[in-house]
Amino acid sequence: NNPKEDILTSCKATAMIYNDAQKKWLHCASNGPAKIQLLYSSETQTYRIVGRQIQDHEVVLNHSISKGIKYNQATPTFHQWRDQSSVYGLNFSSKLDAQEFGTTMMKILENV
Numbered sequence: 001n002n003p004k005e006d007i008l009t010s011c012k013a014t015a016m017i018y019n020d021a022q023k024k025w026l027h028c029a030s031n032g033p034a035k036i037q038l039l040y041s042s043e044t045q046t047y048r049i050v051g052r053q054i055q056d057h058e059v060v061l062n063h064s065i066s067k068g069i070k071y072n073q074a075t076p077t078f079h080q081w082r083d084q085s086s087v088y089g090l091n092f093s094s095k096l097d098a099q100e101f102g103t104t105m106m107k108i109l110e111n112v
């Protein structure tokens with residue numbers, strides 16, 4: 001963990017990635033939910049999303065949040081976004097987590 005990164009929000013969700021060829025969602029990892037964090041680096045003035053499996057700390061999501069990201073709050077507990085190459089989804093454990101995450105993500109997308 002880069003010490004200069006601020007944790008903007010942290011929640012529990014299952015990270016998913018859409019397989020366009022098979023037209024289906026795949027879990028980024030096999031075992032359960034991950035801790036998903038939105039981080040801000042004051043050093044580089046960039047934001048990123050990081051997801052680590054709660055069970056074994058495996059990193060399942062780790063990418064910068066750039067201007068081009070399109071974010072969609074598809075349901076009260078499932079949000080998805082696409083960048084140039086992939087489509088990701090988060091199945092949140094609670095509507096509150098989803099709301100908090102979505103609000104933070106929308107604020108970030110106004111600033112990148």
Ligand SMILES: CC(=O)N[C@@H](Cc1ccccc1Cl)C(=O)N1CCC[C@]12C=C[C@@H]1CC[C@@H](C(=O)N[C@@H]3C(=O)N4[C@@H](C=C[C@H]3C)CC[C@H]4C(=O)O)N1C2=O
Nearest residue numbers: 016018025070071072074075078080081082087088089091
């Ligand atoms: C213009 C654009 O990019 N549109 C994208 C969406 C988008 C819009 C705007 C900005 C960014 C993005 Cl990303 C699009 O439509 N996409 C992105 C890839 C997939 C999809 C295309 C088709 C399928 C049809 C069904 C639907 C879907 O996946 N719904 C979910 C669902 O079936 N599941 C997930 C949960 C709940 C549901 C909500 C959990 C697991 C599975 C399940 O419930 O078992 N789809 C999509 O969302």
